[in-house]
Amino acid sequence: MVRKIGSKNNGCTFQLKGWYDATHKVWRLNTTSIASRDFSRDLCTTADHCFLYWRLCALTRRLADYFATAYHQKRQGSLYGWAYTTIIARSLCLFPDGDSKLSHVQRSPSYRSLALCVSFWITPKSQQQQAACMDAVGNAIPENNGYSNSDEPHSSSALIFLGTGCSSAVPNAICLIKPSDPPCQVCVQSLSVPPERNPNYRCNTSLLIDCCPSGGEHKYILIDVGKTFREQVLRWFTYHKIPHVDSIVLTHEHADAVLGLDDIRAVQPFSPTNDIEPTPIFLNQHAMESLKVKFPYLVQKKLKAGQEVRRVAQLDWKIIENDCKSSFVASGLEIVPLPVMHGEDYVCLGFSFGKNTKVAYISDISRFIEETELYISKREGHQLDLLILDTLYRNNSHNTHFCFPQTLEAIKRLQPKRAYLIGMTHEFDHHRDNEFLKDWSKREGIPVQLAHDGLRIPIHL
Template identity: 75%
Template sequence: MDGAGEVIENGNAEPRSALIFLGTGCSGYVPRPMCLIRPSDPPCQLCFQSLSVPPERNRNYRCNTSLLIDYCGREDEHRYILIDAGKTFREQVLRWFTFHKIPRVDSIVLTHEHADAVLGLDDVRSVQPFSPTNDIDSTPIYLTQYSMDSITAKFPYLVQKKLKAGQEVRRVAQLDWTIIENDCEKPFVASGLELIPLPVMHGEDYISLGFLFGEKCRVAYISDVSRFLPTTEHYISKSEGKQLDLLILDSLKKEGSHNVHFCLPQTLEAVKKLCPKQALLIGMTHEFDHHKDNEYLMEWSRREGIHVQLAHDGLRIPVDL
C-alpha cells in the first residue's frame, strides 16, 4: 500500500472503525477521457495504463473524491457515513461497496453542491431497499442551506415530499434533508458520529466544508480548498494544541497553483503548518503517478518528520474513532 494503509489508532486493541476511500480523483477523474479519444504524441501513459490493470490493483484509476466512514460506536453496531456522492458514485458502489462488503449507507454528508460532490445522489436509490411506492425509511443527509437551494433546483424530485395532484409515483432515492452551518462551533451528529464543520475557501467566492471527527483519533477531511480560514486552522493546528492524527487534504496538480484548489506545493506547506501526525492526499489529476510520487513523498516525509502519502481508490484504513 506504499505506506498509505497503516492503522491509525491510539491503543493496543484492533480498531473497530475504518475509513474507506471510494474516490481520490478530481472532478474530471482519471483516466482523463481526452487522453484516450485524442491521444497526445507521445500518449499519456498514465491514463492508458489506468485502463489495463484491475481496480483492486490499480492506484492510478481515480473516481470523484469521496470517503465512506465505517463507524462502530459504543453499541458495536457498524454504521456507514458517506461524504459526497459525485458523478462516479454508481461506479464506486460497484467497485468498492462489493469489494469491502458495505451493505448500505446510513447517512450522507455533503461538502458542497458541485457536480463532483452531488450528481450521484439520484443513484443513492441503488443502495436503498427496493419499494415501487417509495415506502422505505429515508436516508438522513446533511448539507448547508446554499447546497440545499442548489440541489432543489437540480433534483426537485428528490426534495419534494408530497406529490402534486395527478402526479404519478416514481421510484426515487428517499432522503431526509437536514441543514448544517458553515460554523466550527456548530457540530452535528450523523449516525452516532459527531462531525464538526470546517469551512474553507474553494476559490475566493465560494465556501466549501471539510469535517473534523473522532474522539480517540482526530481526523480532518478537507477535499476542496484553496485557502484556510483562521477559525478552521485553529481547530486543526498542532500549534493550537489540537494536533490531528490524520489530515486528508486536497492536492489537484503536482506543480504551480490553481484558483480553487490546493496544488502539491500549497498542500505540503499546509501540512507543515498544521503538523498532523499523518496526511493522505486526495483530489489528484492524471499528473500524479501513485508509485513514483509516493516515493518522492516518502523522502519529503523523512525530511520533514510528517508521514505524507497519496491515497488511492479502495484504500481502507482501520481507525479507532
C-alpha cells in the same frame, strides 16, 4: 520462433514469435535503463516504446487466459499453467508503498511486464525448481495492493476511500480518445491494468466512514456522492461488503460531490411506492438551494395532484452551519463543519470527527479560513491524528484548489501526525510521487502519502 510451453505430450502450443520479438527489442533497448533510470518514464517517451509496452500487456493477458483454460481442463501441463498464471497475476499487481525492498523502477508496470516475459525463457525444469521459483515470487510480491482482505471480518471502525480523484476523474478521457505524443502514461495504464489493481485509477473524491463502536453495530456515513458514485458502489461496496448507507454528508453542491444522489436508491431498501425510511443528508443552506434546482424530485415532499408515483431516493434533508462551533451528529458520530474557501467567491465544507482519533477531511480548498486553521492546528493545541487534504495538480497552481506545493506547505503549518492526499489529476503517478513523499516525510517528520481508491484504514473513532 514458436515455443511449446508445458508438458511435452499435452498437445498445446502457443505462438510467441511476435511477442518474443517485441520483448527482445524492448529488453535490448532498455537493459541499461532498468538499472540506471526511471524505466517506466523511459518506456513511454516514444510512440515505439508505447506500442511495445501495449504488446507486452497483451502477451500477459493471452498467456493468463491460455493457462487458466489449461488448468481448468486438467491437462497434463496444468502444473506449468498454475505456476505461470500465478506469476502473471502477481506481476500485474501494483506494489504497495510500504515495500522498502523494491525501487520505483521495479514497481512500475512496464518493468514488471518485461520481467514477466523474460521469465518465460528461464523456465524451471523440475517441480522442485518450480516450487523454489514460486516461493521467490511469493516472497517478493505481496498478495494485495494495499487493500485490506475483504474476507476478514471487520469489527472496528475504519475509513474507506471510495474516490481520490478530481472532478474529471482519472484516467482523463481526452488522454484516451485523443492521445498526446508521447501518450499520458498514467491514463494509458488504465487500458492494461484493471482498476482494482491500479492506484492511478481515481473516481471522484468520496469517503465512507465505517463507524463501529466496540462490540456495536456498523453505521456507514458517506461524505459526498459524485458523478462516479455508482461505479464506486459496484467496485468498493461489494469488495468491502458495505450493505447500505446510514447517513450522507455533503461538502458542497458541485457536480463531483452531488450528481450521484439519484443512485442513492441503489443502496436503500426497494419499495416501488417509496415507503421506506429516508436517509438523513446533511448540507449547508447554499447547497440546499442549489439541489432544489438540480434534483427537485428528490427534495419534493408531496406529490402534486395527478402525479404518478415513481421510485426515487428517499432523503431527509438537514441543514448544517458553516461554523466550527456548530457540530452535528450523523448516525451517532459527532461531526464538526470546517468551512474553507474553494475559490475566493465560494465557501466549501470540510469535516472533523473522532474523539479517540481526531480526523479532518478537506477535499476542496484554495485557502484556509483563519478560524478553521486554528481549529485543526497543532500550534493551538488541536493537533490532528489524521489529515486528509486536497491536492489537484503536481505542478503549478489553481484558483480553486490546493496544488502539491500549497498542500505540503499547509501540512507543515498544521503539523498533523499523519496525512493522506486526495483529489489528484493524472499529473500524479501513485508510485513515483509516493517515493518523493517518502523522502519528504523523513525530512519533515510527518508521514504523508497519496491515498488511492479502495484504501481502507482501520481507526479508533
